[in-house]
Each structure stands twice: as structure tokens, then as C-alpha cells.
Amino acid sequence: MAAKADGGMDVRTLCLGVLTHGEATGYEVKQYFENAFAHFHAAGFGSIYPALATLADEGLVTVTGVERDGRPDKKVYRITAAGEAAFTDALATTRPRQKVRSEFLVLLFFARMMTLDRVEDVLKMKAAFYRQMLDILNRHEEAACGPIGTGPRFTLDFGRAVYGAALAHVEREGPALLEALAREREQPPAPGAAAETDPSTDDGPTGADCHSRDRS
Amino acid sequence: MAAKADGGMDVRTLCLGVLTHGEATGYEVKQYFENAFAHFHAAGFGSIYPALATLADEGLVTVTGVERDGRPDKKVYRITAAGEAAFTDALATTRPRQKVRSEFLVLLFFARMMTLDRVEDVLKMKAAFYRQMLDILNRHEEAACGPIGTGPRFTLDFGRAVYGAALAHVEREGPALLEALAREREQPPAPGAAAETDPSTDDGPTGADCHSRDRS
DNA sequence: ATGTTCATGTAAAACGTTACATGATTAA
DNA sequence: TTAATCATGTAACGTTTTACATGAACAT
Structure with missing residues (x-):
């Protein structure tokens, strides 16, 4: 048709x-x-x-x-x-696709280039976002008139499981991230790296040319 | 600057x-x-x-x-x-945003309008997708030259936690979803709903006008 | 022989976001 | 009287996707 x-x-x-x-x-x-x-x-x-x-x-x-x-x-x-x-x-x-754009994770990926305060802020915003999402899901369930259908029920529980896991991870590992970053900043830039004003020493394999070369 | x-x-x-x-x-x-x-x-x-x-x-x-x-x-x-x-x-x-477009969940939300085979297919594709994601994350870690930075480490572990939870949920609740749908289809459309060919009976509060009216 | 990886780009189309523009009713 | 809710839409803008177009090297 x-x-x-x-x-x-x-x-x-x-x-x-x-x-x-x-x-x-x-x-x-x-x-x-x-x-x-x-x-x-x-x-x-x-x-x-x-x-x-x-x-x-x-x-x-x-x-x-x-x-x-x-x-x-x-x-x-x-x-x-x-x-x-x-x-x-x-x-x-429809062939199901999944698209994710998480600016939270982009930011945290580059945590080394942010101030500790900013990282803390981002973590807080991320946690707040997940709490809000869980809130929406819970309120949606409470406000429902009549039982929720089987399909919607699945997606609702799925959302709770995933956002719950995400929130738990941020709350558990967030502080550890901040501590690790703080430790790194106390110590000198670590072995290998020399003067930060000298561009000639900048040619070390920082990772850009280090991709998956293996194929199982 | x-x-x-x-x-x-x-x-x-x-x-x-x-x-x-x-x-x-x-x-x-x-x-x-x-x-x-x-x-x-x-x-x-x-x-x-x-x-x-x-x-x-x-x-x-x-x-x-x-x-x-x-x-x-x-x-x-x-x-x-x-x-x-x-x-x-x-x-x-940057004010971090989070954008998700999951066609998997859209599809499963409307599971009642799909064949059981199709629902099963979608669940399988969803599980496959998460396994692939976890694979990418694991391979990425193994292929790394040198230790992974603190920020990247956080996002990597976060991805594993979230995709792991998602996969676990699909594997645990997926079969239950299929069973529930199968049960619904064996029985007549359930109490309340009358003939499916008569549009005049179609005015029941199916949910479209049933939104959150409460405010805490 | 065949397919994958490496390697670059363009052009058009599709899609979505943001800002604009308006205005009554109701609750605090 | 201030804000929120209800209620509709358009226009411009920006971003992303898709399809096109090319071609060598290397592994199977």
C-alpha cells in the first residue's frame, strides 16, 4: 500500500x-x-x-x-x-538507528584542557540531567490514566535502567575523575614531556597516529 | 581571545x-x-x-x-x-546538551502495531548494536598505545556502564516483552474495547488526551 | 579477480533549531 | 501584575546526510 x-x-x-x-x-x-x-x-x-x-x-x-x-x-x-x-x-x-550526541562526554573527554571547577560543573549538570530524565519517566508513569501498554512499558523501564546506570556511574566515578585530575595537576607534567614553550619537542606520539591497526 | x-x-x-x-x-x-x-x-x-x-x-x-x-x-x-x-x-x-534519537525505542514503543517477528528482529538488532558498541570500546582500549588519559578513561568506562546496562536490559526484558505481546494477541482485545470496525466507539480515552496535569 | 583500506573532495537535499510574531486565560 | 499555560504558525538559518566522483595499494 x-x-x-x-x-x-x-x-x-x-x-x-x-x-x-x-x-x-x-x-x-x-x-x-x-x-x-x-x-x-x-x-x-x-x-x-x-x-x-x-x-x-x-x-x-x-x-x-x-x-x-x-x-x-x-x-x-x-x-x-x-x-x-x-x-x-x-x-x-524502518531500519532502526541510534544517534547520540553527548556534549557532556565530549567535554569530559577533553577534561585535561578544562579547569577543575568547570569539570565539576559539567559533572553536576550531567547528574542533574539524568535526575530530571528519571523524574520525567516516573511522573509520566504516575500520571498515566489506566495501565501502560506493553510497548510503552518496555521503553519506560528501559529508560529508567539506562539513565539510572548513567547517573550511578557519574555519581560513583565523578569524584574519582576530579581527584585524578587534581593529582595530575599537582605533579609536573609527567615523564617524557619537556618544556611546554618549546615547539620542537612537540613531535611525540601523543595519540593522533595511534589507531586500531589490528583486525582479529 | x-x-x-x-x-x-x-x-x-x-x-x-x-x-x-x-x-x-x-x-x-x-x-x-x-x-x-x-x-x-x-x-x-x-x-x-x-x-x-x-x-x-x-x-x-x-x-x-x-x-x-x-x-x-x-x-x-x-x-x-x-x-x-x-x-x-x-x-x-559550551552548555552541554544531550541529544538522543533512538529509532529502536520508537519502534518498540509501538510494538502493538508490529508483528511479533518484527519485534523480535528489532530486539535482536538492538542487542547486536550494543554488543558492537561494547566491542568498539573494548578494542579501542586494547589498541591504545600507552595509558589512556583520565578524561578519555572516564568516557570509556561510562560508555561501557551505560551500554552494558542497556544490553542487559534488552536481554533480560526482551523475551518478557515478546511473551506479553503474544499473550495479548491470543486473547480478544481486552475489556472496554468493542468492535474494531466501528469508528463511533473509537472515542474512548486511549491516551492522547491523557497527559500530566499534576504539578507537585 | 575481488574486496578492503587508504585518501580526497563536492553538490544537493533533507531535516531540525531558533527566533520571530500573536494573544487569551488562569493561577499566584 | 506577573508568570505560566494554552494555542498556532512562518522564515531564516545551520547542520548533517547522501549520493556522486576518483583512484592507488594491498591482501585474499
């Missing part, structure tokens, strides 16, 4: 997925992204509203304008049969 | 970071993204080569063309003092 093979799980497709749970306005779709999808796919109004408009153009959803005195119409979106088919198809054909 | 406040940790900045470890070609920078950065920031040639060119234009890196018979020059990039300053500045001012 549906044409395209693997369009990926973009915001457009996710909106369709939200609407399989029932009708909703763009604003309500956003709530979904902030609660149920919080730990695996964020999206802002800037991508949701255009996505819904596109879906309406393509006949995958219908729009019903609800008049409200003064203000622009409130628009209620509802998925069509074609929309459900398209979504089912997307579920069946 | 550096002008811009929070440009974010884009590929451009990451390349600069790689070059603080020593000179490298674009190809070698890519290796970095595939090994050391594998678990927190991927990038392809299509973003790395242009990024290096931009950095060269801005004077943050220098380029040395190494002639090779026939083929186009091999270009060795080296960070400049301005480049190091810019990178240090980026480390100090």
Missing part, C-alpha cells in the same frame, strides 16, 4: 504515531514528545506544526478547525486509514 | 579537539570519530572534510600538502595557537 521504503523515523512519522492513540492538537502532540517520548526523541513546535501540515496535505491525517473567539482556530488532527497504513509500513520497514 | 560564546560542540569543534592530540589527515580524523568518539558523536567524511577546510580558512589549523604520485595531495592538518585558544574557549563555554 505505502510507497516509500525506509524514510526513517522523523518527526512527521512520529506525529502519525501519536495520532494512532487518538485525535490531538499540535500542542497536545508536543506534550507527547515531552512525556512519553522524552527519553528517545525530542521535537519542538518548529518541527511539529509543519509536520502536521504536511501530513494533512498528503491525506494521512484530517484537520478539524475548532473556532475560538478571537484567537486562531484550534486544530484537531485525526489519523486516516491511509495514515495508519503509512505508519504501520514505517514500523515494518 | 575567542569571540563566539556558545557555538555548540559541532563537527568543526570536534575536529579541532582531535587535532589537539597531534597532526592528522582528514581520514585519520574520521578514525577518531569511529573509535574514541564512537559512543558519543558520529560524523562522516561529508562533514569532516568541509569542517577542516573551514578551520583552515579561519586560521585555526594549518594544512600541509603531502604529494603522492598521481593521486590528489594527502593533507596533514595541524592546530594553531588560535585554534587551541578557540577550542579551550569552546570547552569552557
Whole structure:
């Protein structure tokens, strides 16, 4: 029925997925992204509203304008049969990918070039982020009306397990990282490295040319 | 010294970071993204080569063309003092963000609309993905020449802890998910839901209008 | 013979983020 | 009266992905 093979799980497709749970306005779709999808796919109004408009153009959803005195119409979106088919198809054909961009880890990777205070700050922010995520997941569960479905249940527990492990690691190893960095800074730059003002001594194998050469 | 406040940790900045470890070609920078950065920031040639060119234009890196018979020059990039300053500045001012796009979880969230075989496939792919990630991390550690720095050490262990937890969860709860879905499909759609061909009965509170209304 | 690694780049398209622009209602 | 919630959208911008285009060296 549906044409395209693997369009990926973009915001457009996710909106369709939200609407399989029932009708909703763009604003309500956003709530979904902030609660149920919080730990695996964020999206802002800037991508949701255009996505819904596109879906309406393509006949995958219908729009019903609800008049409200003064203000622009409130628009209620509802998925069509074609929309459900398209979504089912997307579920069946999408090759799942995982994309992570963690600026926390980028920063901590280069901890040697940061002040200790900054490293401590970053660790705190990272811990706060994970606590917030766990909070969202817990509140989402409490606020649910009726039992949570099997699929959502899995993703919820998965999120808790992973973010829990992440938080535990930061709390356990964070202080150790700070101590290790502090020790390194007390001592002279360690054996091998000479003057830091002399660029001619800078040719040591620092690691850039040290990649995996082995193949098992 | 550096002008811009929070440009974010884009590929451009990451390349600069790689070059603080020593000179490298674009190809070698890519290796970095595939090994050391594998678990927190991927990038392809299509973003790395242009990024290096931009950095060269801005004077943050220098380029040395190494002639090779026939083929186009091999270009060795080296960070400049301005480049190091810019990178240090980026480390100090970037507000760390975390972006996750997990199509695995999107798919599993909507497990009710997939065949059991497909769900099983997705679970297997997810497990395979985490094993591969753990592999990369382990191989990266073994292949290292000399001890791994304190910062990289932290991110490496963090990756192992998190991916390990994720893998464990999929392996533990994956079969349970499949069983639960199988049970649901044996039985009639459960109490409350009536005929599936009648749209007039479709107005039950399925969840779309059931968001967190509470505020603690 | 065939495939992988090394090695570089461009151009176009897709996608998402941010900032802008507006405005009523309700709770503190 | 101040802030938050509800509610919608557009335009510009920036980033990333994908596809294209080339070619030698080396291992199987």
C-alpha cells in the first residue's frame, strides 16, 4: 500500500504515531514528545506544526478547525486509514538507528584542557540531567490514566535502567575523575614531556597516529 | 581571545579537539570519530572534510600538502595557537546538551502495531548494536598505545556502564516483552474495547488526551 | 579477480533549531 | 501584575546526510 521504503523515523512519522492513540492538537502532540517520548526523541513546535501540515496535505491525517473567539482556530488532527497504513509500513520497514550526541562526554573527554571547577560543573549538570530524565519517566508513569501498554512499558523501564546506570556511574566515578585530575595537576607534567614553550619537542606520539591497526 | 560564546560542540569543534592530540589527515580524523568518539558523536567524511577546510580558512589549523604520485595531495592538518585558544574557549563555554534519537525505542514503543517477528528482529538488532558498541570500546582500549588519559578513561568506562546496562536490559526484558505481546494477541482485545470496525466507539480515552496535569 | 583500506573532495537535499510574531486565560 | 499555560504558525538559518566522483595499494 505505502510507497516509500525506509524514510526513517522523523518527526512527521512520529506525529502519525501519536495520532494512532487518538485525535490531538499540535500542542497536545508536543506534550507527547515531552512525556512519553522524552527519553528517545525530542521535537519542538518548529518541527511539529509543519509536520502536521504536511501530513494533512498528503491525506494521512484530517484537520478539524475548532473556532475560538478571537484567537486562531484550534486544530484537531485525526489519523486516516491511509495514515495508519503509512505508519504501520514505517514500523515494518524502518531500519532502526541510534544517534547520540553527548556534549557532556565530549567535554569530559577533553577534561585535561578544562579547569577543575568547570569539570565539576559539567559533572553536576550531567547528574542533574539524568535526575530530571528519571523524574520525567516516573511522573509520566504516575500520571498515566489506566495501565501502560506493553510497548510503552518496555521503553519506560528501559529508560529508567539506562539513565539510572548513567547517573550511578557519574555519581560513583565523578569524584574519582576530579581527584585524578587534581593529582595530575599537582605533579609536573609527567615523564617524557619537556618544556611546554618549546615547539620542537612537540613531535611525540601523543595519540593522533595511534589507531586500531589490528583486525582479529 | 575567542569571540563566539556558545557555538555548540559541532563537527568543526570536534575536529579541532582531535587535532589537539597531534597532526592528522582528514581520514585519520574520521578514525577518531569511529573509535574514541564512537559512543558519543558520529560524523562522516561529508562533514569532516568541509569542517577542516573551514578551520583552515579561519586560521585555526594549518594544512600541509603531502604529494603522492598521481593521486590528489594527502593533507596533514595541524592546530594553531588560535585554534587551541578557540577550542579551550569552546570547552569552557559550551552548555552541554544531550541529544538522543533512538529509532529502536520508537519502534518498540509501538510494538502493538508490529508483528511479533518484527519485534523480535528489532530486539535482536538492538542487542547486536550494543554488543558492537561494547566491542568498539573494548578494542579501542586494547589498541591504545600507552595509558589512556583520565578524561578519555572516564568516557570509556561510562560508555561501557551505560551500554552494558542497556544490553542487559534488552536481554533480560526482551523475551518478557515478546511473551506479553503474544499473550495479548491470543486473547480478544481486552475489556472496554468493542468492535474494531466501528469508528463511533473509537472515542474512548486511549491516551492522547491523557497527559500530566499534576504539578507537585 | 575481488574486496578492503587508504585518501580526497563536492553538490544537493533533507531535516531540525531558533527566533520571530500573536494573544487569551488562569493561577499566584 | 506577573508568570505560566494554552494555542498556532512562518522564515531564516545551520547542520548533517547522501549520493556522486576518483583512484592507488594491498591482501585474499
